[in-house]
Amino acid sequence: MDAAPDPYAPGHWSLRAGSKVGAVAVTVPGCEPVTVRITPKVPVVRLFFLLGYSPVHDRSWREGEVEVAEHHNLVPALAHAVERQMDRALRRGLLQGYKTAEESLLVLRGRLREAEQMRRRFGAVLPVEAAYDEFTTDIAENRILRTAVERLLRLPGVPRDVRRRLLYQRARLADVTAIVRGQPLPDWLPTRLNARYHHALRLARAVLDGISAEHAPGGLRIDGFLFDMNKLFEDFVSAALREALQAMGSGHTVRLQAPHHLDEAATIRMKPDFVLYGPDGSPCAVVDAKYKAEKRGGYPDADLYQMLAYCTALGLREGHLVYAKGNAPHAAHRVRHAGIIIHQHALDLDQDPAGLLMEVEELAQQLMNSPSA
Structure with a gap:
């Protein structure tokens, strides 16, 4: 997208989107945030459906939230897109990371939870209440993906071939704990290590929010995005x-x-x-x-x-x-x-x-x- 001062209107700028489409939050010092929305020159009823077929680079997403339309009763189009992005994310294997675990053990591992040991064991030596960091696939990113798969598999109207591929993704995530409905989603931070997950996680979040996002003004807030329609x-x-x-x-x-x-x-x-x-x-x-x-x-x-x-x-x-x-x-x-x-x-x-x-x-x-x- 090109921007240049308007020579005929001082204080105004001329914007040219080219082949870009999306919604971006723009913050100008001293002013309220403004959402710049670029609609496709050719009407697209399900932009996020097309998105499922494209390996969109993470740079297509922008800082700052924008409003998009909500479609209650998740559409199969989003299931299609989520499964595709999930397949790309998991193609090189599941991410692993450290997760704090607390257990009663016969052998001390990690650090002793002294207060818990005194409260529950009344001075007994074994078992010990321990806390330790475990290197596992049961981390926030994988849990969000697993839960999105479970949600999509329960939806009516998902095509048979998409459902079959979703079952395959669930098998990949078999050792990951799904999030119980009603519990808050675990936090995750975009980093270089989980870069290949970013796009799948954003679409999975839309699934878990109970809606399907589309490119129009509405009540759903997601990260800004700017895609090349060509x-x-x-x-x-x-x-x-x-x-x-x-x-x-x-x-x-x-x-x-x-x-x-x-x-x-x-x-x-x-x-x-x-x-x-x-x-x-x-x-x-x-x-x-x-x-x-x-x-x-x-x-x-x-x-x-x-x-x-x-x-x-x-x-x-x-x-x-x-x-x-x-x-x-x-x-x-x-x-x-x-x-x-x-x-x-x-x-x-x-x-x-x-x-x-x-x-x-x-x-x-x-x-x-x-x-x-």
């Missing part, structure tokens, strides 16, 4: 499309952002968002996602030229551009003297997640039916 949309299309193709069990493989070269000397690099390879290892489809809405004059011609270059270098007869909004769900252009067809697809982001994923599945089916597949 990257968010690109990640969603690539990840959701890959999952749809994997569900078909076709034996095809997918590579995201894989480097290729346009020229034979391998000096001009190109990185398509999504390339589908057949069982023999040869490319059979290419997709590029563009967070753009179709204007009156159509989509930018430069996108077509870029896709034509991808198809030519990969030896494909068809290419697919996927946009965030369009006047029609699909259009196709046959390139003169080349025999290449460039498809332009428009996803409707302003709908519930089930409908959006259905459109992605239809696109996946079209990729499988392409001549090269």
Whole structure:
């Protein structure tokens, strides 16, 4: 986001969001805190649903709380997002840390709780009331994640595949104690050591607060956030499309952002968002996602030229551009003297997640039916 003094209005600033979307608390000395809210240029009914498909960096979150809308009766979209971020957080194993434990032991460990020993044992030598620091996975961060999983598993309407993945996350956290309903959530501090947990913990907290957060003014307060919608949309299309193709069990493989070269000397690099390879290892489809809405004059011609270059270098007869909004769900252009067809697809982001994923599945089916597949 760019900010500059307004040359025509002294004391005012001009803000340009670019591709950013989010809500940020801004504090100006001597003034009340102000929330700057940037809405998507293309309506998105469930921003946090898309978030589940993107490995958003921790720098996307901002200091200072902002208000977002609440949706009571947690939506499956949030379950989707929480499970994905949790999987990323736990992929390298569970965090461990020191936790103070108090027990009655036959052998002294740690330090003696003298007052408790006198009160409970009346001068007896054994057992001893001891307190010690235990290095364990049963720490605040893991307990919050485990409790969020338990809460989501009790929700009606969570899709079967999401529920199956949540059960897998619960198995990972089997040795962690869930928080009893009504008890306060344990405190945790963002540090370098738990950095990979940050995003999952923030979404888990929304679950445990009993709501689903969405990007609109409301009564829920969460940390400020600022996401790049270009990257968010690109990640969603690539990840959701890959999952749809994997569900078909076709034996095809997918590579995201894989480097290729346009020229034979391998000096001009190109990185398509999504390339589908057949069982023999040869490319059979290419997709590029563009967070753009179709204007009156159509989509930018430069996108077509870029896709034509991808198809030519990969030896494909068809290419697919996927946009965030369009006047029609699909259009196709046959390139003169080349025999290449460039498809332009428009996803409707302003709908519930089930409908959006259905459109992605239809696109996946079209990729499988392409001549090269």
